Amino acid sequence: MIFAIPYEQDFTLIGTTDKDHQAAPGDVRCTDEERDYLLTFASQYFAHPVTKDDVVWTYAGVRPLYNDGATSATAATRDYVLSLDTTGGAPLLNVFGGKITTYRRLAESALEKLSPFFPQAKGQWTARAPLPGGNFAHDGVAALVSRLQADHPFLTPAWAARLVRAYGSEAPALLAGTKTAADLGRDFGATLTEAEVRWLMRHEFARRADDVVWRRTKLGLRLTADQIAALDGYMTDADNRALSPAAE
Template identity: 65%
Template sequence: MTGETPKAPVDLFVIGGGVNGVGVARDAVGRGLSVTLAEMHDLASATSSASTKLYHGGLRYLEYYEFRLVREALIEREVLLKAMPHISWPMRFVLPHHKGLRPWWLLRLGLFLYDHLGGRKILPATRSLDLARDVAGTPLKSEYRRAFEYSDCWVQDARLVSLMARDASERGATIMTRTRVTGAEQVSAEDGNTLWKISLEDETGPRAPVFARALVNAGGPWVADLLKGTLGIETKEKVRLVRGSHIVTKKLYDHDRCYFFQGTDGRIIFAIPYEQDFTLIGTTDQDHHSSSEHVECTPEEADYLCRFASDYFRQPVTRDDIVWTYSGVRPLYDDGASSATAATRDYVLSLREDGAPLLSVFGGKITTHRKLAEAVFHKLSHHFPQAGADWTAGSTLPGGDFPVTDAARLPEKLKADYPFLDFAMALRLFRTYGSECWTLLGDARALADLGRDFGGGLTEREVCWLVEKEFARSAEDIVFRRTKLGLRMSPEEIAALDDWLQNAG
């Protein structure tokens, strides 16, 4: 511990701009604490933009007796749906019965628990399907005759993070992207208290250090590296890195429901309608050995997902159907499970209080990010007796200030108010910006009023909005995180956008 006079310490410094770190920052600043967050890349640039885009109870976690986690996640589905009805919406999942795998009665029991553990109020209940009569059976092989249909929710994962960061910033938090924490040490303040002195570096070089009363390590896949390397702290706690890969294919079927497929290897995958014209298939579970190891969907994983889906679909899914792949590393708490599939998805919060407090976040998932943020504060609350009460359960994210029941009609209203939009563009804009579409479009009366067309329906006005309000800096930030318009843009168009952003800056 060194002695020096720190300048204007903040209450809380958060390392990591993924869903957990940004969720912690938003929760804390809303309680009246002063908060600074640093992310070494873009917001949601790692795990939080590489999910299966669902918040769900985790039906298969029931097999591992994770009842508390499932119950918390089931309750959270509707809390989150009310908070962000523009970037999330209910979806129905079709679970075909596969003879030789889990028996019909066991599936029914699991879904009965799924329907009742979480106090469901908005989402419809499970029902059984005759696949010979229901349109959900049309793309499937004839051997699949029965299925269950249940509810979960879709979420635009990276948009969730950028909107939470924006909300935190507007409440007073300092959000620093592309800023790396290079070190942290404890120092003595003049009043005798101990503070963290956090050293920082951005693209231009070292920045002035930040002093904080408490430090939260929400580094995701880098949580252990930060502890041992950057902070120089020895710990027995370990993170298990599990790679989840996905493929995006051309649209494989015409209805709007998802599929939950069981595999003979004990794994499950989803097939989900994606961005109106595509199908998302995933995910894999592969141990990943280093946080510094490049993360990508390997050819073997792509083939695995194609074979898995082809066991169910009449028309085989092949490499030729794939238009994009992505992969992320889930930083699970290492509970000693024998396989990546069996490793716990629950989160663990580790608090050290020898001097200024340090709390490290292991694990977690998008569905429970809000509850995790509350739990982080509750562990630190005795250090901040002045802080306010829990508040996020009833708070909407920017653009989400309308009832869930209005989500179906508002894209039509947007199109009526701006007739130059076709319905596909109106729907995309609404599912990106919600009620803020009217502010974004303003007095535009023609597409030309929105400025340069970068391709894929992306306009200059939208780009400026994302730069000014949502921390976007590069084309990748915009077309593969805050939107998925990269699926509709050529490499040349994306490069031209990057050039424009650099010149505009």
Template identity: 50%
Template sequence: MNAALRKPGEALLDFDVFIIGGGINGCGIARDAVGRGYRVGLAEMNDLASGTSSWSTKLVHGGLRYLEQYEFSLVRHALQEREVLWSIAPHIIRPLRFVLPHHAGLRPAWLLRTGLFLYDHIGGRKTLKPTTTVDLDGPLGAPLKDDYHKGFEYSDARVDDARLVVLNARDAAARGATIMVRTKVVEARRQDGAWQITLRDTESGLTRTVTAAFLVNVGGPWVDEIIRGAMGRNEARHVRLVQGSHIVTRKLYEHDRAYIFQNEDGRIIFAIPYEEDFTLVGTTDRDYEGDPAKVAITEEETSYLLGAASEYFRQPVTADDIVWTYSGVRPLYDDGATKAQEATRDYVLKVEGGRDEAKVLNCFGGKITTYRVLSEEVLAKIEDTLGARGKRWTGTRPLPGGDFAVDGLAALEDRLRQAVPGFDERTVRRMARSYGTDALAAAGNGAPGGDLGHGLHEAEIDWLTSNEWARTAEDILWRRTKLGLRFSDGETQRLAAHMEELEARRKIAAA
């Protein structure tokens, strides 16, 4: 820490930068900051990615519909990031082609072509395939009604959102950051030119205090609550909470493309191949009031998604097709838009603090696709206060497991297949696409141990608890993997018992 950050005789602060929130923005900032030489701490009150960051549509995309809202800067930054993120995490981010059917009576074909021309050219696309016109009387239109004859196909990418968060946290920790999960910031007060931050372990109830020169509040839907509660400023009213819900259905079609469907209300939904045997349909946009932790899909949203999908698919999509639903709350900056879907998706960063006061940066909004750009902007503001320590670097250094070429996934799968011949093909694909070059280590270096169900072996569970802060069955089934879609209640209980045993051992070892 710079000598300038403390007076002669004063104790060294615990951290240069302390971050509240373990979602994609918090973990991205932690990775960037520690890599530039700052001493970094991060506290997440639950599990990493347990809020908005794991309830996304699982896409790295520019946001085609935001062009209609004139969000050109947001779209450009997002489009520029697609290939950057793909290059540093090719195991969890992979290109995906989207089919946009032309719907007579909605946006005219010339407008769609114009929008897609901009989409192809304003973001510096280099490797991803360009837009093409497609004949929906062929295979790509086979799942659709006969009303749709022409469409357009363009590129974006899919992402395992929760794993992107965890990989950023892992890299931050490997570089020296202190990552504290299940740790709530209950109070943050300025004292003697620094932040005094009181932390409570949400499992044990124990509290402790740490100090920091600069505070970053990236609490997502809880960002205003942190300002009001931990910081004691009751006037904070900055975010507009918008609920987005998704349904996961049985597999609705066989090919590997995603669909983007226009609706008569001006909104769009996606239908995306998901976890090999399913289709992901979403999302909705509705204002939300209440505890973000208790958000759940409504009957109205379910009906909306089923109806919107059935407008296009030849076979109607019904409630019987749904295997899972999820909802998240997006903390959009409240720009006064009349409708939730019209509120800006861009982020807003606000630094507060007088000349001699410790500074706090509050972050409102943000998207998974632009998390790295947001992190760099946050670091620029930190540098204004603490002084520069290092250059931008996160766009060229791979995330854990991502140190291979973007076309090297098949070779990784082959190596894993040879090293662990007992793995079935589904497990080989899942492990390679979750862990990349760490897959063999996560598989116990050829000794995976017992299978607790659907290819989840004891060695992988040990890996996740030792390296990725997983503590519960939910952490593993729904955030570190997506195997919750396959596990039965009995299998989940068996895994939970195994996790409880591991946790007991961990506590004994730590005692």
């Protein structure tokens, strides 16, 4: 299955391919062969053909699949499988497969499997618990953006929308006490400010520039290599200061 979806306002995300990967997960890359295959396929449907010169970023990931006897990775189940071994009296739960979109359901299924060994467990609860920043109605994004702009008039509509999309109901806390853009500290480019970086380091475990510009946001699409290097230097210095004896 090949798809092309609008991505980060100004881009199109084209994917995917399925290939076996036997090396370390961290070594996976989008190969030239995969890139060219996707470009050729997409060009059959686009009004204007796309070439490798149009590509601004590629990425690849490893999905663990349970070996259910399927003849190919494409045909293999995408669901997770739990296997509980109680040999010797100590439970060993093996988890095969799984993906980020079902991790909560997987976790609850795992705890249900282990419940005989933990009778004090309270049972399933995540269906009623929003994720961090998700404490608002499913149709409440526009209202959050409007309120954020009203409280912080220096925000452009696009900037406010990005913050709400990234942090949801936690966006006001990120901006707490700020009256001007200057109050947010250093500007790293593409509306990424020192205040946001500090928030990501304190609350979302970001430690390097890649954590911020690719894993927590996709601002790497808009920042230059020099800007990303400057951000990495800032974060390294901030980490060193936090770990120094004087900070204790």
